[in-house]
Each structure stands twice: as structure tokens, then as C-alpha cells.
Amino acid sequence: xxxxxxxxxFQVLKTGQSMTLQCAQDMNHNSMYxxxxxxxxxxxxxxxxxxxxxxxxxxxxxxxxxxxxNKREFSLRLESAAPSQTSVYFCASRGWTDTQYFxxxxxxxxx
Amino acid sequence: xxxxxxxPSTLSVQEGDSxxxxxxxxxxxxxxxxxxxxxxxxxxxxIIDIRSNVGEKKDQRIAVTLNKTAKHFSLHITExQPEDSAVYFCASREAAGNKxxxxxxTRVLVKP
Numbered sequence: 001x002x003x004x005x006x007x008x009x010f011q012v013l014k015t016g017q018s019m020t021l022q023c024a025q026d027m028n029h030n031s032m033y034x035x036x037x038x039x040x041x042x043x044x045x046x047x048x049x050x051x052x053x054x055x056x057x058x059x060x061x062x063x064x065x066x067x068x069x070n071k072r073e074f075s076l077r078l079e080s081a082a083p084s085q086t087s088v089y090f091c092a093s094r095g096w097t098d099t100q101y102f103x104x105x106x107x108x109x110x111x
Numbered sequence: 112x113x114x115x116x117x118x119p120s121t122l123s124v125q126e127g128d129s130x131x132x133x134x135x136x137x138x139x140x141x142x143x144x145x146x147x148x149x150x151x152x153x154x155x156x157x158i159i160d161i162r163s164n165v166g167e168k169k170d171q172r173i174a175v176t177l178n179k180t181a182k183h184f185s186l187h188i189t190e191x192q193p194e195d196s197a198v199y200f201c202a203s204r205e206a207a208g209n210k211x212x213x214x215x216x217t218r219v220l221v222k223p
């Protein structure tokens with residue numbers, strides 16, 4: 001039981017490049033989330049998926065797209081990376097309880 | 112939308128002393144308040160939570176208090192140990208909602 005896994009762990013991009021961050025959970029959870037973490041700003045919600053087949057914008061969705069591929073997987077795509085998207089990205093999932101379970105994070109640098 | 116403010120941003124305590132972190136929230140409809148601990152290089156992990164129908168909850172050395180009237184809640188860590196050194200986040204969730212709003216975090220350093 002791996003919980004929430006994220007790939008890659010680290011990534012360096014040049015401005016304008018695209019990439020997809022992958023997230024998977026093996027807890028049969030319905031809800032999944034993408035957050036970004038910046039110093040002093042806590043965790044800010046980018047997008048979330050309350051259930052398979054649905055996605056909704058969070059607090060900071062601009063510049064990102066998501067896909068809920070199936071119940072297990074929720075990916076985050078940066079179409080044209082900008083330096084302002086340099087951050088640590090966390091995926092989380094939630095089942096029938098209130099607890100959100102977080103992955104280990106992806107550290108992204110955009111030059 | 113909901114706004115959560117967390118203080119202090121950094122906290123240094125001597126091993127064995129107590130640590131207190133305070134959060135305020137803006138949405139009176141919020142009814143669930145979790146606290147997460149994030150160790151270096153890892154994702155946040157839930158350590159304790161409280162609901163709006165409860166004023167205080169304890170789990171060994173940690174406790175959380177909630178004042179609904181004032182819209183603030185606090186995390187108390189007693190008899191701090193070096194392994195308590197981490198970043199702590201408070202959060203709130205509105206009733207029937209699916210999203211958490213997080214505070215800015217508190218970096219706690221426990222000095223031996």
C-alpha cells in the first residue's frame with residue numbers, strides 16, 4: 001500500500017516548455033487535489049477532482065490543466081511554463097473520512 | 112472565499128517547553144479544522160483535527176482548541192521534543208465542502 005505517489009521528484013524546465021506531473025493513489029479514494037507550496041504562503045489549491053470524471057478550479061488555476069484519468073490517477077499539466085510556476089507541487093487524496101493524504105511532492109524549477 | 116491566517120511564522124522553543132500556534136478564519140460556516148505537520152522533504156501529514164461542535168481535543172502531547180465566536184483555533188504542543196521540529200499548517204473547511212484552505216505555516220524549531 002504505497003498511498004499517494006508522485007512523479008517526477010524533481011524537474012527543471014525552461015520558460016515555455018510543457019510538462020505533466022503525475023499522481024496516483026492506491027487507497028480507492030474518490031477525491032484528489034493538486035496544491036502548490038510557496039514560502040510563507042502555505043498550500044494553495046490549484047485544481048481538485050471530487051470524483052472520477054469531474055474536475056474543478058481551486059484558488060490558483062491559471063496556467064494549469066488537469067486530467068482525472070481514472071479513479072487512481074490525477075495529472076497536472078503546465079502547457080507553457082513560466083518562472084512564476086517555480087514551486088513545490090503536492091498531490092493529495094481523500095476518501096470517506098475528512099483526512100487528506102499527501103504525496104511526497106515534486107520540486108519544479110522554471111528558468 | 113475563506114481566508115486563514117496563522118501566527119507566528121517561526122517559533123523557537125527549548126526542549127521540554129510548550130509551543131502554541133494560533134489561526135484565525137473568516138468564514139463562519141467553516142466546521143472542520145485540521146492541523147498538518149510537514150517534515151523536511153516530505154508531504155504534510157494530519158496530526159489532529161477538530162470539528163465545530165467540540166471546543167477542545169487532545170491526543171497525548173498535542174491539543175487543539177476552537178473558539179467559534181472569535182473564529183480562531185490553536186495548536187498546543189507540550190513537553191516539546193527535537194522530533195517536533197517541523198512546519199505546521201492549520202486549515203479550515205466549510206460545511207459540506209470538499210476543499211481545505213490552509214494557513215501560511217509555522218516553522219517550529221525545538222532546541223535541545
